[in-house]
Amino acid sequence: MPAPAEASLQTHPWQRWGWVMGGVWLVFLAFPVAGVVDSGESRPRVVAGVALFVLFAAVYIHGFRTMARSASDAEVVRSGVTHLVALVLICVVIHLLVGPASVGGGPYLVALAMFVLPMWAAVSLTAAVVLTTVVVTAFSDALTDTWYLPGIVLLVAVVTGVVRAIERRSILHDELAAELTVSAERDRLARDVHDVIGHTLTAMSLKADVAERLVVTDPERARREIAEVGVLSRQALAEVRAAVGGIRSARLDDEIASAERVLASAGIAADMPTDLTVVDPRHRVVLAWVLREAVTNVVRHSEASVCRVALGPSSLTVEDDGRGPSGLREGNGLRGVRERVDAAGGVLRVLDASPGTRLVVTL
Structure with missing residues (x-):
């Protein structure tokens, strides 16, 4: 996930409201919530389980919003890991209260991990979530209702991984474009300064040589040549300033x-x-x-x-x-x-x- 600067947040709606796109997928938490309601557990456990899923959704959204407002990559990772740990703990508590419905949070853990963790860590977490989902559903009565969840987790991992790769490539492209712009400007400045200085210094050197030869035989012309050297030096200074400012041209x-x-x-x-x-x-x-x-x-x-x-x-x-x-x-x-x-x-x-x-x- 990119780490936009504060100024960018004021100009890019995606970075202000991107969390809404992440939140849209929370509608699928309705399925594990329905599983909690139909779990046959006592009413207090059911109420607690539903409340924990609501808390899960709130932490998930808060994580995306906080990361979007982070000012650096380090802050994005730190915020993402903090929220990821909180979500894992919530899933553990849900499992202790109402059983296998907790695996419904797996796809969201993977999606968040793919955006904030190094790729090796995100893949490791994905494998752990898939394994946990398989084990939990295999040793429960809900196997026939949740057999597809490992596939969903893998699908989420692939999709978010592709999005991450595209996002990173876009960032790299922008960085390379910025470097090329700086390099092109540096080359332009080098050419302009070389052309200005080289040409004018050559003329100044020639006029200084002429003045030196004429200082005894033709003092008046020697003075004119020296005066022109002064004019050329001021002209060169003005042209260098114009070149540095990017406004130097040639007629x-x-x-x-x-x-x-x-x-x-x-x-x-x-x-x-x-x-x-x-x-x-x-x-x-x-x-x-x-x-x-x-x-x-x-x-x-x-x-x-x-x-x-x-x-x-x-x-x-x-x-x-x-x-x-x-x-x-x-x-x-x-x-x-x-x-x-x-x-x-x-x-x-x-x-x-x-x-x-x-x-x-x-x-």
Whole structure:
């Protein structure tokens, strides 16, 4: 039986009123109660027997209600075992008073045990109840009226066992779904932060190098480069905050402009598309992320002098004239690109352009 939190009890009627479904089956206690009335025992014993069956039903319902309001699995088990022991004791007293009618409580003991005890313990209790039922009915005059009870107990055990298995599988499914959600969010955050930091730090490093070279020969331009480093650092901080908050996105026109600036800072001639309307709006965000990482890789690893970018309705091509893909290792950046493309149902190919490398993404 699940252990819902208090907040869940206010929103899930099943956890508030599920005990009613358990209580419906108490109508079948009418048969052992009728057996008590027809037992031929003295009136006080009959009255006591009927009263004990009423108490049995009350404890059974109270057990389900208490377990539904438990805040942890441990509380569910503790409450269930307590009520189970009480029910067993009531059955023993009923047997001492009026005889074999007590076995009518067996199916309810098994049903409760299947929900609260470990499976081995629940199966052991089921076997004990079946054996007790067989022995009690075999040595009584009620054998012809109660021969079916062991079968009923086994049927209840099977049905509640199946319900328990389905319930546990549902809980496991929910836990796995939650873990997958957390894992997917962690991967998204890692990709976004890597793309933001990798691209911006590359641009900052290039501008810092330019400023260092020009600090003597062209101080004014060096100051401009240093000022741009400050702008980039603040931009990176804002983008990281947005990525952590889950609201970071990429705009294709912004990434085209950023790519031109980064390539220029690295001394790489840029051949960029000017008409972005050819790109399907549904694919622009993914292609913008891919462009950002692809250009960062060109600047970092290609040793190229020219970088060309081409766009299609659902495709992006980034080509350089550098050292080519031979020996290229798929690091976090390219791996992140592949994950984004795969998630969008696309294909990423890294080809030898002789000379240079051609990265092609098709969505």
